[in-house]
Amino acid sequence: MNQDNIDQMSRIFKASWDIYETILAHDYMAHKRIFPIVERACVDFSVQSGNHPVSVWELGCGSAHYSSQMLRSSPLASYTGIDLAPNVLEVAREKLKVLGCPITLLAMDLFDAVQTTGQEADLVFSSYALHHIHPVARKAEFFKSLFNKVRPGGIFVLVDLFRDDGQSREEFLAGYEQMIRTQWTSFQGAVLEEVVSHCRTHDFPEDPTELNRVAVRAGWSNGSELCRFGFHRVFLFSKPRL
Numbered sequence: 492m493n494q495d496n497i498d499q500m501s502r503i504f505k506a507s508w509d510i511y512e513t514i515l516a517h518d519y520m521a522h523k524r525i526f527p528i529v530e531r532a533c534v535d536f537s538v539q540s541g542n543h544p545v546s547v548w549e550l551g552c553g554s555a556h557y558s559s560q561m562l563r564s565s566p567l568a569s570y571t572g573i574d575l576a577p578n579v580l581e582v583a584r585e586k587l588k589v590l591g592c593p594i595t596l597l598a599m600d601l602f603d604a605v606q607t608t609g610q611e612a613d614l615v616f617s618s619y620a621l622h623h624i625h626p627v628a629r630k631a632e633f634f635k636s637l638f639n640k641v642r643p644g645g646i647f648v649l650v651d652l653f654r655d656d657g658q659s660r661e662e663f664l665a666g667y668e669q670m671i672r673t674q675w676t677s678f679q680g681a682v683l684e685e686v687v688s689h690c691r692t693h694d695f696p697e698d699p700t701e702l703n704r705v706a707v708r709a710g711w712s713n714g715s716e717l718c719r720f721g722f723h724r725v726f727l728f729s730k731p732r733l
C-alpha cells in the first residue's frame with residue numbers, strides 16, 4: 492500500500508471507530524461466538540507446543556477488545572499488535588495489559604509489517620482485516636511473506652469475511668448489504684448508508700478455495716475451517732515442522 496492509501500485507510504478506520512464499537516456491542520460480526528472457538532485453538536496449539544510461551548502477532552488488531560481476553564488462556568512470550576489507526580492502538584494498549592507479557596504496538600500497514608519485520612512469530616492471528624488487501628495476488632504475496640516469518644510448526648488463524656466458492660464480489664456485496672439492512676437494526680439513515688458504502692468500497696473477500704490455493708502455494712497447510720457464522724468464517728493454516 493502506498494503512503495497516500497495508508498493515510499486514507501487510517502483516517503477511515505479512525506473516523507468509523509464508533510460505528511465499529513456498535514457492531515461489536517450487538518455482535519453483528521459474530522465475535523462473541525467466534526472468539527471462544529479461536530481461544531480453544533490457541534490453547535490446543537500451546538499444549539501441542541509443550542506449553543512453551545509463544546510469540547503472538549495480531550494483524551489489524553483494532554482495540555484488541557476480544558483478543559486481549561482470548562489470549563489470556565495461553566502462555567505468551569510476547570504480543571505484537573499492528574494496526575493502521577494509532578488512536579485505536581491506544582485503546583488496545585490499555586486492554587492488553589492483562590496479558591502480562593511484553594507488548595509492542597505498531598501503527599503501520601500489516602502487509603508492510605509482515606514484509607519488513609526482523610522478528611519471528613509462533614502464532615499469528617487476524618480478525619476482519621485481511622479482506623481489505625486486494626487483489627488476490629497481493630494476498631498471495633502476504634501469505635508468502637508471513638510464511639517466512641512464522642517458525643516451523645507455527646499457525647495462522649484467520650477470522651474474516653468470505654465469499655462462497657464461485658460467488659462474485661458483487662454477489663457477495665449484494666448479500667452482505669441485504670444482511671446489514673435487515674439485521675443491523677441499530678444503524679439508521681446516514682450512518683446505515685455509511686456502513687453499506689464502507690463495505691462496497693473497502694471489502695474484497697476471497698472465496699475459501701482461492702485463498703487456500705494461495706496459502707498452499709506459499710507453503711502453508713490446507714486451511715482447516717474452525718467455524719462459520721454466515722459470511723463470517725475462521726480458517727487455521729499451519730506451517731509444517733522441519
Ligand SMILES: C[S@@+](CC[C@H](N)C(=O)[O-])C[C@H]1O[C@@H](n2cnc3c(N)ncnc32)[C@H](O)[C@@H]1O
Pocket residue numbers: 492500501504511550551552553554555556573574575576579599600601602617618619620623
Ligand atoms: C473491522 S476492524 C477489526 C478489528 C479487530 N481485529 C476486531 O476483530 O475487532 C479492521 C481493523 O483492521 C485495521 N486495518 C485495515 N486494513 C489494515 C492494514 N492494511 N494494515 C493494518 N491494519 C489494517 C483497521 O484499522 C481496523 O482496526
